[in-house]
Amino acid sequence: MNTFADFHAARIMAKREETPDVWTFRLRFEAQNIADRFAFKGGQFNMVYLFGVGEVPISIMSDPDDKEGLDHTIRIVGRVTRGIEKLNVGETLGIRGPFGKGWPLEEAKGKDIVVITGGLGCAPVVGAIEYIFRRREDYGQIKILHGVKTPRDMLYKARFETWARYPDTQVLLASDQPAKAWHYHVGVVTELFDMVDITPEKTVVMMCGPEIMMQAGARHLAARGVPQQQMYLSMERNMQCGVGLCGHCQVGPYFACKDGPVMSYDKIAPYLGG
Amino acid sequence: MSDSVDSWILKKVSFDTFFSALKLEDYKVLSPQVEDGAVTWFEASEADDLKQGFSDQQSVGSYRLNQTESDTWFSIVHGAQSLKNLTFKPRQATVKIIKTEAGISFQAEQPKAEKIAVIGVRACDVAALQIQDRVFLGGAYQDEYFKANRESLLVIAVNCIHAHETCFCASMNTGPKVKAGFDIALTELKDAFIVEVGSIAGKNIVESLNLTIAPEDMSKQADRLIQHCAASQKKKMPQQNLPNALYAKQHSEHWDEVATRCLSCANCTMVCPTCFCHSIEETPDMARQTSERVRVWDSCFNPEHGYIHGKNMRPTTADRYRMWMTHKLGSWIDQFDSSGCTGCGRCTTWCPAGIDLVEEAIAVMGEDAMEKKA
Numbered sequence: 058m059n060t061f062a063d064f065h066a067a068r069i070m071a072k073r074e075e076t077p078d079v080w081t082f083r084l085r086f087e088a089q090n091i092a093d094r095f096a097f098k099g100g101q102f103n104m105v106y107l108f109g110v111g112e113v114p115i116s117i118m119s120d121p122d123d124k125e126g127l128d129h130t131i132r133i134v135g136r137v138t139r140g141i142e143k144l145n146v147g148e149t150l151g152i153r154g155p156f157g158k159g160w161p162l163e164e165a166k167g168k169d170i171v172v173i174t175g176g177l178g179c180a181p182v183v184g185a186i187e188y189i190f191r192r193r194e195d196y197g198q199i200k201i202l203h204g205v206k207t208p209r210d211m212l213y214k215a216r217f218e219t220w221a222r223y224p225d226t227q228v229l230l231a232s233d234q235p236a237k238a239w240h241y242h243v244g245v246v247t248e249l250f251d252m253v254d255i256t257p258e259k260t261v262v263m264m265c266g267p268e269i270m271m272q273a274g275a276r277h278l279a280a281r282g283v284p285q286q287q288m289y290l291s292m293e294r295n296m297q298c299g300v301g302l303c304g305h306c307q308v309g310p311y312f313a314c315k316d317g318p319v320m321s322y323d324k325i326a327p328y329l330g331g
Numbered sequence: 332m333s334d335s336v337d338s339w340i341l342k343k344v345s346f347d348t349f350f351s352a353l354k355l356e357d358y359k360v361l362s363p364q365v366e367d368g369a370v371t372w373f374e375a376s377e378a379d380d381l382k383q384g385f386s387d388q389q390s391v392g393s394y395r396l397n398q399t400e401s402d403t404w405f406s407i408v409h410g411a412q413s414l415k416n417l418t419f420k421p422r423q424a425t426v427k428i429i430k431t432e433a434g435i436s437f438q439a440e441q442p443k444a445e446k447i448a449v450i451g452v453r454a455c456d457v458a459a460l461q462i463q464d465r466v467f468l469g470g471a472y473q474d475e476y477f478k479a480n481r482e483s484l485l486v487i488a489v490n491c492i493h494a495h496e497t498c499f500c501a502s503m504n505t506g507p508k509v510k511a512g513f514d515i516a517l518t519e520l521k522d523a524f525i526v527e528v529g530s531i532a533g534k535n536i537v538e539s540l541n542l543t544i545a546p547e548d549m550s551k552q553a554d555r556l557i558q559h560c561a562a563s564q565k566k567k568m569p570q571q572n573l574p575n576a577l578y579a580k581q582h583s584e585h586w587d588e589v590a591t592r593c594l595s596c597a598n599c600t601m602v603c604p605t606c607f608c609h610s611i612e613e614t615p616d617m618a619r620q621t622s623e624r625v626r627v628w629d630s631c632f633n634p635e636h637g638y639i640h641g642k643n644m645r646p647t648t649a650d651r652y653r654m655w656m657t658h659k660l661g662s663w664i665d666q667f668d669s670s671g672c673t674g675c676g677r678c679t680t681w682c683p684a685g686i687d688l689v690e691e692a693i694a695v696m697g698e699d700a701m702e703k704k705a
Contacts, residue, residue, distance in 0.1 A: 058472075058475075059425075059439055059442065059475045059476075060472045060473075060474075060475075061425035061426065061474075061475075061476075061624075061626060062425050062426040062437065062439030062440060063439075064426060064428075064437040065437075066434050066435050066436065066437070068434065087433070087434065106428075108428055108430065108435050108615075108619075108622060109428075109613065109615035109619055109622040110613060111611070111613050112611075132640075134640040134641065135640050148434065149433075149434030149435050151428070151435060151437065293639055294637075294639060294644065295636070295637055295638055295639050295644070297610060297611065298609075300470070300471070300472035301470060301472070302466075302467070302470075302472065302474060302607065302609075303608060303609050303610065303629070304607060304608030304609070304629070304631065304636075305608065305610075305629070305636055305637065307654070307658065307662070308644075309578065309662060310574070310662040310665035310666055312666075315470075315471075327578060328578075328581075
């Protein structure tokens with residue numbers, strides 16, 4: 058298979074605005090045989106291609122068992138995403154993928170889950186949270202800690218509020234800046250750590266967001282006894298080819314695109330920030 | 332031809348028969364030749380197409396060509412180009428995208444390659460090919476373009492009998508004698524070449540030449556010249572405890588010091604025979620009905636290399652030099668179970684600031700040794 062040319066056309070079935078600069082696109086492969094064959098794990102990503110402009114790595118948000126389509130939540134930050142934002146339902150994108158290693162959703166079965174996310178970095182983990190809630194009986198307690206700079210950055214607020222109502226689930230939100238309608242903690246996400254009880258040895262941690270936040274989270278939880286290999290970080294690097302051949306996304310000895318983007322803390326700790 | 336024999340004599344007066352044998356097998360023959368004052372891969376259909384008497388002179392930050400009265404054919408050690416230009420091409424079209432009524436469709440550029448025989452490949456560059464095999468063919472995803480180019484390449488190595496100030500293949504255990512990964516190997520003596528074979532394809536061609544067995548004294552003379560070349564290399568790359576020694580130096584102040592000299596020009600990565608970073612150029616036509624994607628060489632010294640929206644993971648020259656050296660000499664071993672360096676010395680020769688990879692590696696790791704003493 059020629060990975061550089063392994064594109065498949067996918068049509069936009071729906072387009073939903075999450076915040077003024079974040080959109081979720083529902084896609085369906087044009088070719089039925091591709092749609093049938095396409096299988097992925099939660100936390101994997103696709104390279105999403107816009108005609109005449111280029112590709113961006115975007116994690117797959119929808120459930121791996123959902124065979125009707127693929128959801129990609131895209132933040133409008135650059136040339137490619139600005140172009141994608143302008144596309145309408147019925148227009149087509151190209152897809153290469155799926156790539157990378159996703160969340161340890163199988164390994165986490167029977168364990169308590171702690172999710173730590175920051176800012177707009179939460180999109181890749183939302184898919185995993187939904188996956189877990191759809192298989193609720195397979196997992197233990199769920200604690201979701203999410204921090205934003207300002208309440209306006211709060212993506213998927215309704216989802217967080219829904220999750221908070223589920224049994225054996227704790228949702229803690231923090232905003233650096235206060236606001237009238239903000240009824241949650243004011244401060245940084247790391248201040249939420251002390252508000253959760255954990256059973257370190259039966260806890261699996263999933264983190265996504267600024268590296269410095271993930272590092273602080275990992276250090277705190279390691280100090281409380283959570284084994285390093287049970288903490289997972291979603292690494293953000295310049296991923297272009299998706300298969301470890303183009304060289305850009307290296308971090309220490311790893312290629313974030315194929316050895317990650319989700320990596321356990323015991324492996325990645327020495328190389329964070331580099 | 333007996334299997335127990337391992338070297339033959341090809342008289343220089345009969346060198347043309349070698350070219351004829353290659354042409355009979357439909358190979359296009361390339362050789363490093365001086366053209367417009369630079370050494371590039373050049374088509375040579377007969378021995379007379381090879382220019383005699385040229386030699387190169389390489390030192391830190393310097394490359395000069397000399398023309399002498401000598402009638403030697405292979406006195407140039409190497410030019411800026413390695414086999415990388417032939418196997419992992421600087422530009423490779425990958426896919427054409429076409430707008431259709433229904434949306435878009437994709438037309439893959441099929442990998443294709445012509446049969447090429449390269450005469451004059453040095454041991455360091457043969458070693459680079461083997462490293463490329465690990466990078467491009469060793470993982471779950473293979474580079475089909477590299478694979479096609481690689482499979483149609485016949486490697487005719489020439490053992491080095493002269494080393495430059497910048498050469499350190501002996502310390503990397505890659506040369507100056509080619510050990511594996513070649514089809515035919517030559518050693519140039521005064522009136523003849525010693526010929527050795529390294530593959531079935533090479534054996535078939537050599538057999539067709541009906542060569543005589545090399546007398547022991549000539550083989551020994553060739554070995555002595557190669558050994559002398561190895562012994563003449565003053566530069567030695569430290570090999571101890573890589574890659575951990577470099578990971579431990581992630582925050583070393585030495586990177587800032589190198590950055591005061593490094594221009595971040597990317598020359599070292601362009602001439603490196605193993606550097607594989609690439610990006611994609613996307614070019615739509617004016618009417619925006621079709622678009623073409625072309626894979627082009629990239630470099631970890633380019634500012635965009637570590638860029639993610641709103642942030643550059645390697646914003647400074649110090650970060651980029653650390654990335655280049657740590658990868659080339661260290662993390663490459665973790666990734667591909669082999670160093671990314673062959674000891675060819677090109678990065679040092681072609682550095683406009685005269686930065687010497689070996690010296691810098693010693694300087695970075697030397698701190699390690701000093702800390703241990705303290």
